[in-house]
Amino acid sequence: MALRGAWQLQKLIVSYCDWGGSSRGIRAFMESNLPAFKENNPQLEVVTELIRGQHPHLKGLYKNKNQRVVCVKNLTQDDVLLHATRLRNALGRKVVKLKTRHVTKHPSVQGGILRTKKESCHLFISSPPPSDHHLRLPHPPVIWLPPLASIPLMPPILQAPTILPPPTSPGVV
Numbered sequence: 001m002a003l004r005g006a007w008q009l010q011k012l013i014v015s016y017c018d019w020g021g022s023s024r025g026i027r028a029f030m031e032s033n034l035p036a037f038k039e040n041n042p043q044l045e046v047v048t049e050l051i052r053g054q055h056p057h058l059k060g061l062y063k064n065k066n067q068r069v070v071c072v073k074n075l076t077q078d079d080v081l082l083h084a085t086r087l088r089n090a091l092g093r094k095v096v097k098l099k100t101r102h103v104t105k106h107p108s109v110q111g112g113i114l115r116t117k118k119e120s121c122h123l124f125i126s127s128p129p130p131s132d133h134h135l136r137l138p139h140p141p142v143i144w145l146p147p148l149a150s151i152p153l154m155p156p157i158l159q160a161p162t163i164l165p166p167p168t169s170p171g172v173v
Contacts, residue, residue: 006063007043008092012084013059015049022073026056029077029084037081041088058083062092 002008014030017023030048038046055073058080062068068090070083 003091007041007088008062008064009044009060009088009090010063011045011047011061012087013047013049013061014056014084015051015054015059016056017052017054018050019052020055023056025075025077026072026080029080033077033081037084044088058087060087060090060092062090064092066092066094068092 014026014034016026016030018027034046034048038044055071058070058072060068060070068087070087072080072083075083
């Protein structure tokens with residue numbers, strides 16, 4: 001993929017074995033699809049590397065000095081082409097595992113809510129471990145609460161506010 005108009009993949013290294021059966025698909029890819037892939041991507045340097053006795057893989061070297069290695073063991077030539085195209089389209093950034101599903105600078109002060117498919121709110125209560133291990137429940141007990149839309153946000157007003165007259169001085173009429 002191009003970032004600001006420049007392709008990020010600089011070099012694609014195709015490593016294969018000329019004897020092993022797991023390299024059958026990548027050898028077929030090199031015969032039929034690799035020349036067209038080189039013509040369609042002139043910005044990319046494609047190098048083939050013979051490694052005997054090893055499983056085949058594709059290695060992409062990116063401009064930001066990162067590299068990605070994809071194993072193509074026992075894949076067909078179409079699958080190898082798909083992986084080579086995905087390496088070409090990638091930006092070369094490291095994959096970062098998110099700790100939460102929603103990333104925000106200002107997390108909620110009320111805390112998170114565990115939601116299910118029916119948009120209901122569940123409250124989990126931990127119970128003490130039972131004395132007999134054969135009677136143990138597979139899950140903690142669950143208390144079902146109605147959906148948040150039916151819970152009022154503000155308590156109802158109990159009384160109408162009363163307006164008092166301004167205080168008067170005892171000597172003033």
